[in-house]
Amino acid sequence: MIFELSLNWLRSNEKNCKLNYVVRQHGSKRRRPIKKFIIQISPFFLIIGALLQGCGSDRVIVQLNTELGNITLEIYEKEAPLTASNFLRYVDEGLFKDAMFYRVVTKRNQPQNDIKIEVIQGGLFTEEKMYEPIAHETTEETGILHKDGVISMARNEPGTATSEFFICVGDQPELDFGGKRNPDGQGFAAFGKVIEGMDVVREIQQQPEIEQMLNHQVHILNISRKSL
Structure with a gap:
């Protein structure tokens, strides 16, 4: 409040x-x-x-405008300082200008995985503007669990996250530290949450796709900090 x-x-x-x-x-x-x-x-x-x-207020709010509507994020700098500062660096330097949502994961399009998740994934989808990977902050360290609307960093191995992120659709406990979605058990680095615009997130998730990749990417028109 x-x-x-x-x-x-x-x-x-x-x-x-x-x-x-x-x-x-x-x-x-x-x-x-x-x-x-x-x-x-x-x-x-x-x-x-x-x-x-x-x-x-020390709250950090980021406004993300897409072709399908606006998403407002609260970024948890205190809880996840490394991950949050990395994301905000891309935001503040305008490096997400050509970013997009390009991947959607639903219960229907991951038959090869026994551990199901639901997310939408976005970012630069290129290595041209990426900074060096950041250290992995687990949910055990930050206390930020992968609940509905939580934003987190995509990665391969721990410590490889750069500019790609995803937003949870529904609670996703298997993405937390100790979860089984990733074999290494380290989970993913959550650093904020959607506070407005989950209807837009769900609409993006329902767009036509082939093997999780959207037929037409949803472009991010603008992303910047929002004054309180």
Whole structure:
């Protein structure tokens, strides 16, 4: 929950201020103005007001706009610092400009896997703009489990993740540390969650595909941080 406090009438270089207000008298339907009066503001309240004005949210929100609609992500920098900072580096430097969602995994299109998952996968789908791979942050370290809407890094071996990511459709516990989807048991590195736009995620997952690859990739039109 985010709280916002308006202190427009408070000035640190003033010792007092004037306040106009109105009250409803008992039995009357009319609001009647009361005379102006002066409120003496103590230094204590000036300090508290300044501190409150300086407080900001440390939430990191990323807006991802696609051809099929918008997806809003919250990135967990504190819980997954390495993975989150890597993703935000691509975002901030505009390297996801030509990114796309290109792979969808449903219960129907993975007959070769006994451990079923449901995700949509996106990213650059090229090595031209990729930075060096990052160290693997497990869900055991971060505490971010692969629940519905969680965004996580795609990888081969642990420590090979770069720019490719996926979003969970439904809870996917087999992608967590100790899960059986990947034989090494290290799971995948989750670092955020969809807070708006899961309908868009599900629509992308239902697009026509052949062997998990979309017939027509869903292009990411823009991806950037969103001010709170």
